[in-house]
Amino acid sequence: MTRKLFGTDGVRGKANSYPMTADLALKIGAAAGRYFRRDGSNVHRVVIGKDTRLSGYMFENALTAGLTSTGMNVLLLGPVPTPAVGLLTTSMRADVGIMISASHNPHHDNGIKFFGPDGFKLSDQAEADIEALIASDIEPAQAQNIGRAKRIDDGRFRYAERVKATFPAGRLDGLRVVIDCANGAAYRVAPEVLWELGATVIPVGVSPNGVNINDGCGSTSTELAAQTIREQGADVGICLDGDADRVMILDERGQVADGDQIMALMAARWADQDRLNGGTLVATVMSNLGLERYLDGRGLRLERTAVGDRYVVEAMRANGWNLGGEQSGHIVMTDYATTGDGLLAGLQFLAAMVETGQPASALSKSFETVPQMLKNVRYAAGQAPLEAENVRKVIADAETKLVGQGRLLIRKSGTEPLIRVMAECEDDSLLQHVVDGIIAEVEAAV
Template sequence: MGKRLFGTDGVRGQANSWPMTADMALRLGAAAGRYFRTDKHEHRVVIGKDTRRSGYMLEYALTAGFTSTGMDVFLLGPVPTPAIGYLTHSLRADVGVMISASHNPADDNGIKLFGPDGFKLSDEAESAIEGLLEEGVSLSAPGNIGRARRVEDARGRYVEYAKTTFPRRRRLGGLRVVVDCANGAAYRTAPEVLWELGAEVIALGVEPDGYNINLGCGSTRPEAAARRVLETRADLGICLDGDADRVVLIDEQGRVADGDQFMALIATRWAREGRLAGDTLVATVMSNLGLERHLAAQGIALKRTPVGDRQVVEAMRAGGHNLGGEQSGHIVMTDYATTGDGLIGALQFLAAMVETGQAASELAQVFEPVPQRLVNVRFAEGKTPLKTDIVQSAVAEAEAELGGDGRLLIRESGTEPLIRVMAEAVDARVLDRVMTRLVGAVEEAS
């Protein structure tokens, strides 16, 4: 294969280009099937997808690979990524697969693997599967080839589970909610759950055509939902991404609240109720310095991890923590789900609104963020900007100027050829100077 197949969140790339080809999906399915099929007993795999056109191609190729090694395949159709974690465990499957490139454009796709416990696979398991790919997989005898069938009620099973995470005997009656499903995997699930809990639902991004996932909508483009909140005088706006594992909230004034504000609210409430395990929130290095200061004032620790919801979950499991997430909107509540779940996260925010009687604007702006800027710089293939003298020198100068009144994070994306440059500073003028120099250096080296 040459280079590592798995990235920070499964396998991802442009559809019909390496590694997101039908041939690679077939081989990956066979290798994962051989890895999980350890004896002659019946073995199961569940496969879900978002709404990308290429999902059909990859779904059938993965099915061929898994069945060739004796795995029985349960095809779930379009369901959110967190539904895969839940249904893998619920259906007693050995492995779960989600075909999605999350918030990326429709031309991209990805393959995420989940273990029998519903959590994403560890680095060790992914490396073992890559090893099988390189060695070649022995196929099952003709009499042991697996079967495949569709599970017609997969979405309904997840809908019913999601509703159980909302407080008993509480309803959303009287609340008008705008939900933007990004023309993605939750285009039916999210409106159904909110409506069944009693909300008046105004749904956007619910007409997928295979190519419009995340296009001008969803958690990465919340502007349309914010306008609709104001136009309809809605109480809350909920923006999901293409596979619904992240959420961005919009209050009744049209203001966007990111994952940091959401985590601050839930961590504070749970700590007050004695529900926050270890009085600790797990978040990534991208989370705002203002969040850290707010939590410290409440006696709550912030444990930082590298970027990626999988990194957050691993730290949560290792430390016995039950709340974590990312500024981008991945909110992980292991009391309810094994991965980020945008819908269940939104339900917890709505529960706070119902229980306190407070408006979204009162709950969604918990702390004053320290000025922060993030710029993505695309680099050419074969380039390694972060290793150049010009970038390393600019980083050293920036860190010295920021001192103890700011933070700097510069890293290569794990899913795209981008250098992500992030800086925070109490003084906005210092922030502007630092970012101008840093971005200029990275662009010159790219």
């Protein structure tokens, strides 16, 4: 079937507007409950986590109502990082995990992500099956089989202990670390983990009020962390997003290392330690051409997938590879986690600092990036700008101009109504010319 609700990372949209309404969330919960409670017994359960958005309360209650109406028992974790939901789904023997979050988006957005009993995000087919149930008449449980719901108070502590156990370098004593939690889901657990490992912790973005998540802080807005690093004389900064599945690393000068640079460092170190399965790093089509060239130079391989960390993970699982991620900061280490984990990736970077004795600036730039430009055009429902004849022509012309000099990627966002135009080219003037030309035609089409 054609998917309408589920995008590249669950269901997402503006709170109290379709599809992110309370009544639809109830139906989604009921459909998921019916899908996972297939044998009719009353021993099935689901864990639900959320970030710090005000609308999280509404969706938590609506999903709980839908799930319990079909006989699922609900365990409410409260604010925890997305990777904690993947972990706890398996460790608490749940049939499904749900994270209520719109990740790096502003507070007025929210989303619903699903994890299967193995802790990994659901396949496209599973989401399509749930979506089909939403459109049908969902059979409720009999009165005596309605599910129960209860709060779980130790979810973040379980997650914290798991994350600390992955740290390979002993202690962080002597390191001054700025941790920016984006006023999001990791606002308590991330500073706690770093402090317990011995670091001097300088926290920012740890005062959520329901509407300040990702607002001027976090992995998509690193200026606050950079300023704090310089003012406090910190050694390194770790910037998470609202649900803590992404990370950006800042060196002692406040310079940013994105997901590509973090993956390059980790791939090289893991390869040297004979830990990089298949000598392969998995990344998306958005990762910089410089990363691919760097890996080639070390005899390693870059496997590209469609945009979305779920597709990275699918490729990793299918081929036995254990390291992958996205330029945006999702870093997936299947030796330790089932999805991107910003805090865990941050600890791997800190481990490199401890083990090598090198400053963050020496570790955060493994390769020179090929100049890359990304611009977006917003479009309205029902519009199809990429099908316009003039748009198709200018794209074809741009591809011809870039042959042998770079590459072009144009796609619809899976989480917002945006056309994303990305190009890479070492000729800055040509790069600007092709991107601006495409943007102009797309804007005219919408």
